[in-house]
Amino acid sequence: xxxxxxxxIETKPSVPDLITAVLAALAEVRCVGVVDLEAGQxxxxxxxxxxxxxxxxxxxxxxxxxxxxxxxxxDLEPEQLTSVVSLADLLHRRWPRTxxxxxxxx
Amino acid sequence: xxxxxxxxxxxxAWVEALARLLDGEGEAVNLTVAIDDPTQETLAVRAAIDxxxxxxxxxxxxxxxxxxxxxxxxxxxxxxxxxxxxxxxGHLYEMERLSRPVSHLxxxxxxxxxxxxxxxxxxxxxxxxxxxxxxxxxLRTARDRDQRRGNAYExxxxxxxxxxxxxxxxxxxxxxxxxxxxxxxxxxxxxQKGVVHLTAIYRNHEFIKRGYGNYVGLGxxxxxxxxxxxxxVGELTCISASVTVGSGAGFGKGxxxxxxxxxxxxxxxxx
Numbered sequence: 001x002x003x004x005x006x007x008x009i010e011t012k013p014s015v016p017d018l019i020t021a022v023l024a025a026l027a028e029v030r031c032v033g034v035v036d037l038e039a040g041q042x043x044x045x046x047x048x049x050x051x052x053x054x055x056x057x058x059x060x061x062x063x064x065x066x067x068x069x070x071x072x073x074x075d076l077e078p079e080q081l082t083s084v085v086s087l088a089d090l091l092h093r094r095w096p097r098t099x100x101x102x103x104x105x106x
Numbered sequence: 107x108x109x110x111x112x113x114x115x116x117x118x119a120w121v122e123a124l125a126r127l128l129d130g131e132g133e134a135v136n137l138t139v140a141i142d143d144p145t146q147e148t149l150a151v152r153a154a155i156d157x158x159x160x161x162x163x164x165x166x167x168x169x170x171x172x173x174x175x176x177x178x179x180x181x182x183x184x185x186x187x188x189x190x191x192x193x194x195x196g197h198l199y200e201m202e203r204l205s206r207p208v209s210h211l212x213x214x215x216x217x218x219x220x221x222x223x224x225x226x227x228x229x230x231x232x233x234x235x236x237x238x239x240x241x242x243x244x245l246r247t248a249r250d251r252d253q254r255r256g257n258a259y260e261x262x263x264x265x266x267x268x269x270x271x272x273x274x275x276x277x278x279x280x281x282x283x284x285x286x287x288x289x290x291x292x293x294x295x296x297x298q299k300g301v302v303h304l305t306a307i308y309r310n311h312e313f314i315k316r317g318y319g320n321y322v323g324l325g326x327x328x329x330x331x332x333x334x335x336x337x338x339v340g341e342l343t344c345i346s347a348s349v350t351v352g353s354g355a356g357f358g359k360g361x362x363x364x365x366x367x368x369x370x371x372x373x374x375x376x377x
Contacts, residue, residue: 029201031187051184052175057201060208076212078172079163 012095013066018088021065025058026050026084037084047085055081062091070094108136115143116321117151117376121369124351127313128366132351132359137311144304144325144342150372155318158365162356169356171214176319179219180290181326188333195242195334199225220290220323238331241295245335248297290320295331303340304328311346314357314365320344 013021023041026048027034041048050058059071070091074080080090109126113119119141127134155173162169177183185201187194202225209215209222226234292307306324311317324342332339351362 029185031190031197051178053178053182053184053201053205056208057185057205060204060206063208071208071211073211073213076208078175 015092025061029057047083052078052081109134110138112140115146117148120318137346137349139344141342145329148376150376151369154368154372173319177323180323242335249336301340302332302337304342306344308346311349314352
């Protein structure tokens, strides 16, 4: 299980970094290997669909991993949480504007 | 006046209940909907409802939730990995617990979700109690004893801590809001003749905005409990003490009548 870092990670990850992180978290949610997800991703044109509860669990995991609150209220509408790539894009867009977990008291 | 509706699946029951509600000027007390197989839907009906919802969400995203979103507040199906066997429960509970801080950010979940009430009921001691876990364990025990003795078990509607397989949602003294969460007050599983059934009681139900998704979510909840405890899935009975069809922009009489007609047509085509 992921843990909350003592200090938030300041360096903004790239979209590919975030896709890797989302895939790793999705593997934990689905109890499968990352390799299996990558194979599925390749078979579906480079992306994988997700259900909203899976995406919410992933955001929570990455919140712990990066020590930052990575989503806003409006990000949690189901239209925003449809796939690995769209979630990674959303988290990338949010990065500069979000406060650290410590700052928001999470 | 009370209404009683039966349907073979979620779609058939919901469409019939909507028709009866519209016959009664769009509201009723004690609407009781019995669904023979609440794990099944007519896909064409679901598509008609999804289209109605999406049209309104495009006009105003907060006007109505998707059916899937409503269902997920009762049971987050995608986090239940049935193939894990008994471990599926622990995985589901852990994923929900982990998700909770983020889930609470959503405008509809500020006061939690129904599923959270099932698995993290707040006790007087300030801890939480997993009502679903208790229900499943007791149903498993019933099954084990049934195999040994060849007897059927019956269990009644009760309170969470002391008794068996009921799960209240409403928290007295805490849930003081007149409107909104929680509209679902109580669910009760009962075992009869080797089949697990579910009864759910709503104090208030907005039928178009929440009804279909609630029936889907309750059906999934029932299936989870039945599968994990090793019993067949029975029927769902949902009682709405007070129910209205819906109101506001996009829910006028004409729009609702059109939705009913589309669903009835879809029901015929899907039958």
